[in-house]
Amino acid sequence: RKEVEQDPGPFNVPEGATVAFNCTYSNSASQSFFWYRQDCRKEPKLLMSVYSSGNEDGRFTAQLNRASQYISLLIRDSKLSDSATYLCADEGSASKIIFGSGTRLSIRP
Amino acid sequence: DADVTQTPRNRITKTGKRIMLECSQTKGHDRMYWYRQDPGLGLRLIYYSFDVKDINKGEISDGYSVSRQAQAKFSLSLESAIPNQTALYFCATSEGTDPTYNEQFFGPGTRLTVL
Numbered sequence: 001r002k003e004v005e006q007d008p009g010p011f012n013v014p015e016g017a018t019v020a021f022n023c024t025y026s027n028s029a030s031q032s033f034f035w036y037r038q039d040c041r042k043e044p045k046l047l048m049s050v051y052s053s054g055n056e057d058g059r060f061t062a063q064l065n066r067a068s069q070y071i072s073l074l075i076r077d078s079k080l081s082d083s084a085t086y087l088c089a090d091e092g093s094a095s096k097i098i099f100g101s102g103t104r105l106s107i108r109p
Numbered sequence: 110d111a112d113v114t115q116t117p118r119n120r121i122t123k124t125g126k127r128i129m130l131e132c133s134q135t136k137g138h139d140r141m142y143w144y145r146q147d148p149g150l151g152l153r154l155i156y157y158s159f160d161v162k163d164i165n166k167g168e169i170s171d172g173y174s175v176s177r178q179a180q181a182k183f184s185l186s187l188e189s190a191i192p193n194q195t196a197l198y199f200c201a202t203s204e205g206t207d208p209t210y211n212e213q214f215f216g217p218g219t220r221l222t223v224l
Contacts, residue, residue, distance in 0.1 A: 006151075008149065032211060034212070034213075036213075041197075041218075042217070042218075043199060043215035043216060043217055043218055044152070044199075044213075044215050045215070046212050046213070049212065087151060087152065089213075091211050096142070096154060096157055096165075096167065097142075097154075097211060097213060098154070098168075099144075099151045099152040099153075100151055101149060101150055101151035102151050
C-alpha cells in the first residue's frame, strides 16, 4: 500500500460548484499534513497546512480524520482559476514529506 | 528574484552521459530536497539534506548522487543517465526549525530527457 494515496481524477465540475477530494495516509504516527496546488508544468505551491481536526481559508477547508487516516480538501464556489492538480502530503517520520500522486481538477464555465 | 533556482531548466542528453542538476536558494533554509515527478506518480523523494554535513537517501536514490556544497547549494548527479530517468526534477527547501511544520518551497523544475 502506498503511504499516501489520492484519487487521480480528473474531477470536472462547473464553475460555482463545491468539490471535495480525499487523501488517505498509512503512517498512523504522522502529525502534519499539507495540501499543495500545482499548475501545469509549474512547481507545487503550498495551499494549506492541516493540523488537529482541520482549518479553513476562505473558500478552502481542509479536514483531518485521524481515526480513518485521511485528510480532505473542500473547495466551495469553485472558480475557473481553481483548475489545477492538488497534491496532498504527509510529513510522516524523519521530517521528510511524502506526496500523493495528485488529483486533477478542471473547472468548466 | 526567485528564492529557489534550478539550472538548467531543460536538458536533453543521451544514454550513458553524466548529468548534474544544480539548485541554489536564498531563503537561508537548512533543509534541501530533490524530487522527481512522473505522470501519474506524483513527487518522489530522491535525496534530502538537513544541513551541509547531512545527506539522506529518499525512496528512489538508485542511479543518483548528491552533493551539498554549502547551505545554499544542493546538486543532483546522474552518473550514467538512462531513458527511465526522463522526468521533471524539483529541488525544494524547508526551514526545519519547527518539527511539526515543514512547508516545502520548490524551485521551478528541470525537465530532463534522456534519449
